Amino acid sequence: MPLSEHSRYTLGNTLGVLKVIAGIVLLFAISWEIIAGDHVHLSRTYLTIQLIVCIVFLCDFFVRWAADPRPGRFFWRNLAFLLISIPWLNILDWSGVRMTHDWGILVGLIPMLRAFLAMVIVVRWLVSGNKMNRIFWAYIFTVVVFTYISALVFYDYEVTVNDKLHGFGNAVWWAWMNVTTVGAEIFAVTAVGKVVTILLPSLGMMFFPIFTTYILQEYAPPKPEKEHK
Template sequence: MNQQKTQSSKNLSLHILALVAGAVLLVAMSMEILTGDHRHFSQNYLWIQFAVCMVFLADFFIRMTQSDRPARFLVHNLLFLLLSIPYLNLVDWFSLHLSHGWAMFIGLIPMLRSFLALYLIVAWLANNRFNQLLTAYLFSVLLFTYLASLIFYDYEILVNPHLDNYGDALWWAWMNVTTVGAAIFPVTIIGKVVCVLLPIVGMIFFPIFTVYISQYYTGKKSAD
């Protein structure tokens, strides 16, 4: 029993490390998008992405070696491995010619790895406690909306005449996640995809928030 708790604690520590690495990648990506030229990636950003992916890979292989059945662990966690590969660095090293849009899309893949780490940490912490689960949902919506605003800004700023700065992209993202809509319409394929996903996320989250408020006041009334 104690050994199982120790192993669970070690896994949580590794997931937290992966989440921190993902946060570093998000900051680096934000700086790259907000200060870059939207056509080329800086070497600093590429090296940060490589370092973060190395952390993800180290996390994966450490947990695999600690597993009683490494082959089974590999099969069941293959998605984690695929999301940890530094694809953007491979594109750069092999001088593959991709548009900035496709390169940015590839660069977003490791972010999914950090989202999975966030999910696993929340699953470990929540333990059926609704308050923590709601906090996790709220944090996820905030993070997804922020990331969507960055993606929209990077893909649209050079081609969308209605988008003047990042503030417009952030406002656009929040208006769409609340399902209100904005007067800025996407012109790129990625922008249109994000424009569809944001209201879906909002429609998933707000009923959960409504249920939480109802249960909170019902429980408070019962206690009184």
């Protein structure tokens, strides 16, 4: 029996809350793994948390797929969400594939894409204003989260080989200086670090027009009304 519109709306909100919680948990887990880990091995705790979070994402996909009145269209439209929800890191671990810590972190970041999309729901809940306000806060959220994740990746790959990187605080400072296109005196020495160094200012330049448009709209003097003849 197909669900009513109200039932699908309630189900969507419930799943949305679970996805947000799972996304936050995964972000904390990967942060702890990188900041407090040994940069050589992936801990069993982190692998377990990632598996549980991916199961939550997969359950969300299959429940919404079953509840959708047009399941075929839903599946193909959301196939990318399914692929990034699969616990690839755990599958590789169970298969006995030996990966370096560097590759493990990269594979482990795939579900973070799903977590990021889930946490964008927070913006919709918090902002009830006009469309420009939502775009602005989505911009702030995207920049903050992407910059933080970039700092994590940069720190994990550079901390053991970069003499100028001293602690995670330096990595955060490096990330914010680059996303604002100012630049920092910490230069990447690894291939992944150099890629992130290119992506960060590119993100900043792409999103800066949104900030400018918002400021102009909010603080520009109102246009005088035309006098009727």
